[in-house]
Every structure is written in C-alpha cells, then in structure tokens.
Amino acid sequence: MSTTYQDYDPSDPYAGSYETTEGRVYTVTGGDWDQTLGTEAYGEERLVVNMGPQHPSTHGVLRLVLDLEGETVTKARVVIGYLHTGIEKNTEYRTWTQGTTFVTRMDYLAPLYNEAGYCLAVEKLLGVEAPPRAQTIRVLVMELNRIASHLVALATFGMEMGALTGMTNGFREREMVLDLLEEITGLRMNHAYIRPGGLAQDLPEGAVEHIREFLQVMPDRVADFHKLLTGQPIWQARLKDAGYLDVTGCVALGVTGPVLRAAGLPWDLRKVEPYLGYETYDFEVPTADTCDAWGRYLVRMAEVNESLKIIEQALDRLEPGPVMVQDKKIAWPAQLSLGPDGMGNSTEYVKHIMGQSMEALIHHFKLVTEGFRVPAGQVYVPIESPRGELGYHVVSDGGTRPWRVHVRDPSFVNLQATAAMSEGGMIADVIAAIASLDPVMGGCDR
Amino acid sequence: MTGPGDRSGQDAGQGAAAPSGGFRKGAFGVSGSGDTSGFGGLVRVEPGGAVALHSTDRPYGGWFDEVTDALAEAVGQATYDAAVQRVLVDRGEITYFVAREHLLPLVQALRDDEALRFELCSSVSGVDYLDSGGPAATAGRPRLHVVYHLTSMTYRRRIRLEVAVTAEDPHVPSVTGVYPTADWHERETYDMFGVVFDGHPALTRILMPDDWDGHPQRKDYPLGGVPVEYHDATIPPPDTRRSYR
Numbered sequence: 001m002s003t004t005y006q007d008y009d010p011s012d013p014y015a016g017s018y019e020t021t022e023g024r025v026y027t028v029t030g031g032d033w034d035q036t037l038g039t040e041a042y043g044e045e046r047l048v049v050n051m052g053p054q055h056p057s058t059h060g061v062l063r064l065v066l067d068l069e070g071e072t073v074t075k076a077r078v079v080i081g082y083l084h085t086g087i088e089k090n091t092e093y094r095t096w097t098q099g100t101t102f103v104t105r106m107d108y109l110a111p112l113y114n115e116a117g118y119c120l121a122v123e124k125l126l127g128v129e130a131p132p133r134a135q136t137i138r139v140l141v142m143e144l145n146r147i148a149s150h151l152v153a154l155a156t157f158g159m160e161m162g163a164l165t166g167m168t169n170g171f172r173e174r175e176m177v178l179d180l181l182e183e184i185t186g187l188r189m190n191h192a193y194i195r196p197g198g199l200a201q202d203l204p205e206g207a208v209e210h211i212r213e214f215l216q217v218m219p220d221r222v223a224d225f226h227k228l229l230t231g232q233p234i235w236q237a238r239l240k241d242a243g244y245l246d247v248t249g250c251v252a253l254g255v256t257g258p259v260l261r262a263a264g265l266p267w268d269l270r271k272v273e274p275y276l277g278y279e280t281y282d283f284e285v286p287t288a289d290t291c292d293a294w295g296r297y298l299v300r301m302a303e304v305n306e307s308l309k310i311i312e313q314a315l316d317r318l319e320p321g322p323v324m325v326q327d328k329k330i331a332w333p334a335q336l337s338l339g340p341d342g343m344g345n346s347t348e349y350v351k352h353i354m355g356q357s358m359e360a361l362i363h364h365f366k367l368v369t370e371g372f373r374v375p376a377g378q379v380y381v382p383i384e385s386p387r388g389e390l391g392y393h394v395v396s397d398g399g400t401r402p403w404r405v406h407v408r409d410p411s412f413v414n415l416q417a418t419a420a421m422s423e424g425g426m427i428a429d430v431i432a433a434i435a436s437l438d439p440v441m442g443g444c445d446r
Numbered sequence: 447m448t449g450p451g452d453r454s455g456q457d458a459g460q461g462a463a464a465p466s467g468g469f470r471k472g473a474f475g476v477s478g479s480g481d482t483s484g485f486g487g488l489v490r491v492e493p494g495g496a497v498a499l500h501s502t503d504r505p506y507g508g509w510f511d512e513v514t515d516a517l518a519e520a521v522g523q524a525t526y527d528a529a530v531q532r533v534l535v536d537r538g539e540i541t542y543f544v545a546r547e548h549l550l551p552l553v554q555a556l557r558d559d560e561a562l563r564f565e566l567c568s569s570v571s572g573v574d575y576l577d578s579g580g581p582a583a584t585a586g587r588p589r590l591h592v593v594y595h596l597t598s599m600t601y602r603r604r605i606r607l608e609v610a611v612t613a614e615d616p617h618v619p620s621v622t623g624v625y626p627t628a629d630w631h632e633r634e635t636y637d638m639f640g641v642v643f644d645g646h647p648a649l650t651r652i653l654m655p656d657d658w659d660g661h662p663q664r665k666d667y668p669l670g671g672v673p674v675e676y677h678d679a680t681i682p683p684p685d686t687r688r689s690y691r
Contacts, residue, residue, distance in 0.1 A: 081653040088638075089663055093684060124537055251565050251599070254627025265599075272602050370690040377536050380595050380606065382568065391569050393593060400690050404663075408569035408595070416630050445653055 045069060049427075053082045057160040057431045060441035064418070064430065071426050076419045080412075083445040091405040095371030096122055097332060099402060101192045107409060107443030108189055109152050112138075112145040112181075113385040114443075115194035118405070120275060121381040121392040122196040125374050128330065133321040134198040135276045140314040141184060141193065143307040144211070147218070148177040149386035150300045150307075153438040154225065157297065160435045161238050166229055173221050176214055183207055186343035198324035200343065201336045208315055215312055222304055230301070239294040243421040243433025246291045253420060254413040257388025258303065259437060262288040262295030269384035281310050293436035300438075303386075330372050333364045371400040387411055387438055411437075411444040501532040509603060510540045516561035521551055541606040546618050549609055553624045556596060556605075564596040564605065567621070570631035572639035576665035588612050590639055590664075594621070611641065613664075620646040638663035 015026040052063040061082035067075035087106055091099045103118045104111040116138055123129060130138070151174040158166020178188045184207050185193035185200070193200050229235045245253075250260045260267050266285040270278040286302030288295030324331045337346035353361040376398040382391040388410030395404040414437045421433040505511050514533065518526040529548030534541045544552060556564040573591045588610035597604050609618050620643035621628045632643040633652040640661035643649055651658060660667055671683030681687070 081651075081655070084653040086662065093689075127537075252626045254567060254625070256566075267599060272599075378541075378573075378593075378606075379537055379539060380569070380604065382597075382604075389568060391595065393569060393571055393595065395573055403575075404573045406569070406571035406573075406593075408571075412630065412634075413627060416627060 046074075051430075053079070057435070059156060059160075059434060059439055062415070062434070062439065062441055062444075064434075066427065066430065068427060071428075073422050073425055073427055073430055076422045076430065078415055078418045080415065080441070081445055083441045085446065087446045088405050088407065091402050093401065095400055096196055096374055096402060097371060099405065100195055101190075103405070103407070104190045104192050105442065106407060106446050107385065107387070107390070107411065107440045109149045109440050110145055110385050110387070110390075110443075111190050112142050112194060113383060113390055114407075115192065116142055116276075117381055117383045117385075117390050117392045117407075118394070119194050119196045120383065121379050121394040122374065124379045124381055125377055125394060125396050126196070126330065127375070128197060128325050128327065130198045130325065131322045132277075133202075133319060134323040136314050136318055137199055137203060137323065138194055139276050139278065139281070140211070140311055140318075141181065143310045143314070144177050144180055146307045146386045147304050148174045148181070150304050151177070153300055153386070154229075154297070157435045157438075158229065160431050161235065163229060163232070163235060166225070169221075169225065169228065173218070176217070180207070180211055180214060183210060195324070195332060197327070197330045197332075198322070200332070202323045203318075208318070211311065211315060215308055215315075218308055219305070222301065225301065230298075236294065238428070238432055239297055239436070240290070240292060242293040242425070242429040243296075243436050244292050245417055245421050249417070249420055253417045255388070255417050257384070257386070257410055257414070258296050258299045259414060259417070260388070261285065262299045263291045264289040269382055269389060273382065275381075275383060281313050283307075283309050293432045296436040296438075328363070329367075333360070333367050373398060373400055374402075382408070385410055387440065387443075388414060407443075407446060409443040409446060411439040411441070412446075415439050415444060502535040506533065506535045506540060509601070510535060513540070513562065513603065513605065516559060517552070517555065520555035520559040520562060521548075525551060539604070539606060541608055543608050543610065546609050546611060549607070550619050550621065550624070552607070553594070553596075553621050557624055562598065563600040564598045564603075566597040566599055567594065567625035567627050567631075568597045568604070569593075569595040570621070570628050570635060572635040572641055572663065574639060574663065574665045590616055590641055592618050592635060592641055613640070616641045617644055618642070619644050620649075622646055637661065640664065 017024050017026045019025075047068040049066045049068055050063070051066055052058040053061040058064060063079040063082065065077040065079060066073050085105075087102050091102050094102065099118060099122070100115050103114040106114050119130075129135075151170045155167045155170025155174070158164065158170060181191065182188045184203060185191040187193075245255065245259065245263060247260070247263045247265050250256075250263050250265070256267065264287055266287050268285040269275075270283075271285055283306045284302075286299050286306065288298050335346045335349040336343050353364050374396040376396050378393065378395040380391055380393045382389050384390070389408065390410055391408035393404070393406040393408070394402060397403040415434075417437065418430075418434060421437075422430040425433075506514065521529065525548060529544055529552050530542050531545055532543040534543070542552075553564075556562050571593050573593060575589050575591060590611050590613055592609045592611070594607040594609075595604065596607065611618060616639075618641055620632055622632065622643075623645065629647070630652060632641075632646050633649060635641050636643060636646075636649050637651045637654050638661055650656065654662065669683065669685040671685075673683060674681045
C-alpha cells in the first residue's frame with residue numbers, strides 16, 4: 001500500500017484527511033492555536049466553564065458558571081441550593097426545644113453559633129435570661145468553636161491553594177478542639193448543647209483542665225502555621241491582591257465578618273452590639289487594610305489568638321451555679337448526663353419519674369411532648385459567627401412551636417460577593433476568592 | 447384599610463385597643479373525630495395571634511423617636527403618614543409597617559439621610575401569617591409579610607420594616623437598587639413564599655430546583671407523604687397528624 005501525503009487535505013483544522021486505497025483516512029492531530037483557529041479567533045474565544053457542584057475546590061456543593069476569555073474571568077455566576085434541606089420549614093413542626101437540634105445542622109462548622117443565636121432569640125421572646133454560669137460556658141464553647149471553624153477555613157484554604165500540609169495541620173489542630181467539644185457536649189458536631197434557657201448540662205469533671213492544656217499547646221501551633229504559610233512566597237503570591245473587595249463593596253453586598261474586617265472596618269458584633277457579656281471580656285478586633293484574600297487569612301489567624309484569650313478569661317470567671325433557668329415550665333425536665341455513648345437521661349432521673357413520683361412523670365411528659373408556649377411576637381437576634389453576622393428572625397404565634405424561623409446566614413450573603421471579587425481576574429484567583437470567603441454550604445442553603 | 451394579620455375582618459385601625467386573639471378547640475387543635483384525648487370539646491381562647499394589630503403610642507422611648515422623627519423629616523411628613531401604617535415597639539425592637547407603594551423612597555432615605563444611615567440591609571425574609579392563632583384566612587387578607595432588617599453601622603441601630611401583601615397580588619417593589627445585597631434575599635423570599643419583587647434584575651428560584659411547583663414555606667403548602675402502616679397502626683402524613691397547638 002503506497003501511502004502518500006501529497007493529497008493531504010488540511011481544510012478541517014481538527015482532522016486533516018487524505019485518500020488511500022483503503023478509503024479516506026483522517027488524522028486527528030493537535031497543533032498550535034494560530035494554525036487551528038487563526039490569530040483573530042483567539043481574542044473572541046468565549047468559554048463557559050461549569051465548575052462544581054462536585055468540585056474539590058468549591059468548598060462543598062457550590063456551582064460556579066464562569067465565562068472565560070483565555071484565563072480571564074469575564075463573568076461569574078453562582079448557583080446554590082444543592083444542599084437545601086428545608087430546616088427553616090422543619091422547625092415549624094417541632095417544639096421550641098427541638099428547634100435547637102435542627103438549627104445546629106445548618107452551618108455545620110459553627111454549630112454552637114447556630115444554637116446560641118436561636119436560643120438567644122427564643123429567650124428574648126420568652127423574656128428570660130440564662131444564668132451567669134450558662135452564659136460564660138456559652139462564650140467558652142463558642143470561642144472553642146470559632147477556633148475549630150477558622151482552622152477548617154485555613155485547612156481548606158491551604159488545600160485549595162495547593163498547600164496540602166496546611167490542610168493536614170489544620171485538621172489535626174481542629175481535632176484537638178473537637179475532642180474538647182466531644183468531652184463537654186457528648187458530640188463532635190451538631191451538639192444541641194445550648195438550649196433555650198441555658199445548657200443541656202454542666203461542664204463535666206476534668207473539662208476545665210483539658211481546656212487549659214489546650215490553651216498551653218495552641219499558641220505554638222498558631223506560630224507553626226505562620227512558619228508554614230505566612231512567610232511562604234507561593235502562599236503570598238497566590239493570596240495577595242486576589243478577591244479584592246473594599247468596605248463600600250462589602251457593605252453594599254452585605255458582607256460581614258473577617259472579609260469586612262480585612263477591608264479595614266473593625267465591625268465585630270461582639271464589640272459593637274455585645275451579647276452574653278462579651279463587653280466584659282478583654283480582646284481585640286483584628287483588622288487588615290488589604291481588602292484581599294491575604295488580609296482575610298491574616299485576620300482569621302489573629303482571631304484564633306483572640307479567641308484563646310477569651311477562653312482563658314471565661315475559664316477564670318467560672319463560678320459554680322445553675323446552667324439552666326429555674327423556671328420548671330421552661331427548663332428541660334430530664335437530668336441529662338454524659339455516658340460512654342453520648343448524652344442521655346441519667347439513671348437516677350429515670351428511677352425518679354418511673355418509680356417515685358407520678359407528678360414528675362406527668363410534668364416530664366407534658367414538657368417533652370407538648371413543650372412550652374412562647375408569647376406571640378417577633379425578634380431578630382444577630383451574633384458574630386466565624387463567618388459574619390448570623391441573624392435569627394424568630395416569630396411566635398403564642399404556640400408550642402415556632403411560627404417562623406428565618407436565618408440570615410453569613411455564608412449565603414457573603415457568597416453574593418463572588419462575582420464582584422472574581423470578574424476581571426484570573427481563574428486561579430476565583431479559587432482564592434471563594435476560599436477567602438469561607439462559605440459553608442450547609443448554612444448557605446439551609 | 448385592612449391591617450396585616452387581621453383575622454377577624456374588622457378594621458385594623460379600630461382594633462387598636464387590644465390584640466385580638468383567636469380560639470382553639472381541643473388539646474391537639476384537630477377538628478373532626480381525630481382527637482381522642484377527651485379534650486375535644488375544650489375551647490381555649492388564645493392570648494393573641496402572631497401579629498399584634500395595635501400600634502405603639504409615642505413616645506416610643508430611647509432612640510426610636512429620634513429615628514422616627516428623622517425619617518419623617520427626610521421623606522416629608524405627608525409621605526411618612528401615607529407610608530407608615532403602624533409602628534410597633536416590642537421587646538426593644540421597632541417595627542414600621544409600610545405600604546408597598548412608599549417602600550422605595552423610604553429605604554432610600556433610610557440609607558442616605560445623615561441622621562439615619564442604615565447602610566446595611568441585614569436580612570430580607572418572608573412570613574406567612576395564614577391563620578395564626580385564629581380562624582382560617584379569608585381571601586384578600588394580606589397574609590404574606592416581607593420583613594426587612596436594616597442596620598445602621600454609623601449609629602449602631604437596628605430597625606425592622608414590614609410590608610404586607612395578599613397571596614392574590616403578591617407584588618412588592620425590589621430594594622436591590624438601594625441595597626444590592628437584597629438580591630439573593632429577595633430571590634429566596636420569592637422562592638419560598640411566592641412574593642414577586644418588581645424591578646429585581648433576575649427573580650428566579652435560588653434554593654429549590656428551577657422547575658419546582660409552589661412555594662414551600664407558605665403555610666398552606668402541602669407537606670405530602672403517605673400514611674404508613676407500622677405494627678398494625680396507621681401513622682398519617684405529617685400535616686394531618688395530630689399535634690399540640
């Protein structure tokens with residue numbers, strides 16, 4: 001068979017062909033762009049790339065539709081809703097106490113903030129306040145939770161930027177916090193520990209000592225993070241000037257939390273609208289003035305140190321006392337205790353209601369199945385979650401179940417800034433921009 | 447005017463004396479023969495529905511009067527009187543019930559006026575007051591409420607605006623021109639409650655799939671489900687199951 005390339009037909013840029021005795025043979029080859037498309041087509045090339053919802057660097061089930069020209073993003077559209085679980089609707093069909101168990105599953109990296117925000121709203125509707133010890137423990141566990149959340153933010157940030165040791169280190173340190181939270185609440189995540197009126201139970205024996213040990217270890221670990229990442233030239237090059245958003249942009253788009261503080265505005269609800277006695281704690285609000293992913297990284301690192309300071313102060317001021325309001329019409333009747341398999345009813349309590357007091361059994365039954373009534377009205381309670389303003393708009397019609405619970409989740413609001421942060425930049429910076437927002441899709445989609 | 451949350455069909459302006467309450471029958475709030483608790487004939491008068499129908503009298507106390515005066519001055523007293531139907535101060539929070547025709551000039555003034563400076567729109571959401579605490583809704587009652595939470599970062603104040611519309615004519619002007627952050631909030635409110643925000647750049651569903659039918663967080667949205675047989679007993683679907691109210 002004589003093979004000649006003389007009659008090669010290059011008119012099809014993707015598959016040139018020539019005649020052989022066996023018939024027409026096509027050769028699919030590569031080639032330079034200017035040969036295949038011509039130089040003039042290069043500038044007009046518009047590529048729509050669908051990134052996610054299953055993509056390792058979009059922080060969960062987030063979908064981005066990117067219009068690209070070369071590597072430049074001309075348009076970024078964000079599609080959410082893949083993790084919508086109807087939690088807000090579900091709370092309307094459960095008692096006020098059961099609501100805690102639902103809301104804790106929204107922003108799963110900051111479960112205690114969801115619980116605290118919800119419980120503060122219910123308490124405001126009820127007109128009750130948790131006892132001082134409960135308030136201090138709430139601050140304590142919330143700041144532990146903030147450290148865990150920021151460590152995940154750093155870990156995933158590292159992973160998405162290609163600094164995989166940052167990821168393994170971040171998750172390793174977070175595990176220490178989760179061990180503490182497991183010891184205190186019985187669960188690593190989704191604790192349902194903060195309840196309307198106080199806490200599910202007091203700190204177990206030994207928890208304070210273990211938290212103090214953690215406080216000894218953690219500052220060195222933060223310093224290790226700085227050694228590992230902060231001075232690293234690649235890390236700096238990837239983060240600096242990526243995802244730029246200034247204060248005006250943040251406020252217009254409703255962005256709060258570390259992103260707003262990295263733009264230079266020291267807006268932290270723990271300082272400006274204190275709750276749970278935050279005004280009595282001594283801590284700083286770290287800010288940066290770079291408005292970019294680099295500043296957000298630095299702010300989060302500094303906030304870990306501030307949280308350590310708050311935890312130490314909270315431990316020092318722990319006084320013995322009740323951790324639940326004394327009103328038996330609100331306080332959960334069961335004496336919960338922490339067993340080897342998590343939190344449950346204490347055996348003494350079960351003996352009491354089953355064998356000794358009929359009235360206690362009736363009271364238990366009424367409060368557990370029917371629940372308490374909350375006076376009609378509506379409140380909005382904002383707290384500072386690791387991602388920004390977490391607001392609970394809770395409406396009661398005077399019944400035993402919430403009429404409406406709406407959650408202003410910071411991930412939901414902050415993600416709106418994606419387009420403003422990434423359009424006109426390179427596609428690699430989109431990853432940095434989203435990672436620096438630290439969205440949690442469980443909270444975003446609810 | 448028919449006030450938001452008015453369940454009795456009376457003029458809301460005359461109902462200012464006391465929040466009208468509904469009544470409930472039985473321990474479980476079911477009708478028919480489902481209530482086997484022995485309390486089926488019990489009639490309970492409830493202390494009030496979800497929406498109080500009265501208005502708070504001046505002075506409101508604290509900075510509430512200052513903001514209200516500044517707002518009236520910024521938009522003009524005539525516009526203010528037409529726009530703000532009622533003002534309610536409850537649990538240290540102030541709520542302005544606003545007529546939808548006047549929403550936009552009001553939020554524009556709230557954001558831009560030097561004495562107001564509500565720069566941040568924290569949240570926009572909906573509430574469906576279908577039959578809260580009383581008899582079922584009548585057509586034409588403004589049961590869908592859109593709730594705006596505005597924050598003044600300058601003065602560290604928060605206020606709430608509430609716009610009530612009927613399910614038959616659920617149109618509210620979009621505030622995205624004043625607060626760009628309201629974009630997704632309004633999409634979510636449309637998605638969940640079916641409130642149409644006129645002037646929104648792209649009012650599409652955001653959490654539910656694009657081809658979804660209905661608006662899930664409306665109170666009359668069917669929950670679905672089938673009766674389940676378990677150990678010779680039949681468990682009805684969630685929204686027909688008996689429960690405490």
